Amino acid sequence: xxxxxxxxxxxxxxxxxxxxxxxxxxxxxxxxxxxxxxxxxxxxxxxxxxxxxxxxxxxxxxxxxxxxxxxxxxxxxxxxxxxxxxxxxxxxxxxxxxxxxxxxxxxxxxxxxxxxxxxxxxxxxxxxxxxxxxxxxxxxxxxxxxxxxxxxxxxxxxxxxxxxxxxxxxxxx
Ligand code: HEC
Numbered sequence: 001x002x003x004x005x006x007x008x009x010x011x012x013x014x015x016x017x018x019x020x021x022x023x024x025x026x027x028x029x030x031x032x033x034x035x036x037x038x039x040x041x042x043x044x045x046x047x048x049x050x051x052x053x054x055x056x057x058x059x060x061x062x063x064x065x066x067x068x069x070x071x072x073x074x075x076x077x078x079x080x081x082x083x084x085x086x087x088x089x090x091x092x093x094x095x096x097x098x099x100x101x102x103x104x105x106x107x108x109x110x111x112x113x114x115x116x117x118x119x120x121x122x123x124x125x126x127x128x129x130x131x132x133x134x135x136x137x138x139x140x141x142x143x144x145x146x147x148x149x150x151x152x153x154x155x156x157x158x159x160x161x162x163x164x165x166x167x168x169x170x171x172x173x
Pocket of ligand 1: 081082084085086087088089098099100105109110111112113117118119120121122123129138147148149150151152155164
């Protein structure tokens with residue numbers, strides 16, 4: 001009887017020490033059962049965090065459509081990327097440079113800026129400049145709109161291009 005009590009006491013103390021950070025309920029159980037419980041909360045946390053940390057859609061292979069929506073974008077970084085466009089485009093309504101005004105470009109139909117002399121390729125493309133379309137177009141404009149006179153090789157970096165589209169979206173509000 002006396003020995004049994006000692007053992008129980010020791011188990012309790014060991015359990016309490018090992019599970020100091022766990023709830024009283026677990027500590028009372030002591031021994032192996034509680035130890036098995038210990039890793040569980042950590043795994044649950046990891047599982048919850050995992051989807052949020054998925055930020056490598058670039059891993060999608062060739063042929064798979066890369067979704068703009070799957071990127072975490074940074075419009076401020078996109079503004080910097082827009083420096084490459086600024087030589088030919090501004091956002092002011094009615095102000096055409098080498099390229100047409102990009103006033104409210106997101107959601108607009110291609111070739112719709114009055115007074116700009118578009119190529120037939122652009123004008124007749126039937127494109128509506130959604131974020132996803134812009135994301136694909138800006139990777140390689142000449143491939144997306146064969147015959148376009150936009151002399152721009154494209155932004156190859158997917159993240160940078162996604163940020164750029166986010167900036168275009170912000171400017172179109
Ligand atoms: C060298 C000048 C130049 C640069 C640099 C340039 N563009 Fe253009 N862009 C043009 C021209 C010219 C057109 C008209 C194309 C046509 O008519 O074929 C155009 C057309 C467009 C269109 C279609 C507009 C419409 O009304 O249909 C979009 C969108 C666009 N550019 C976005 C961009 C973005 C974003 C960048 C920077 C990543 C950029 N362009 C860089 C010259 C340029």
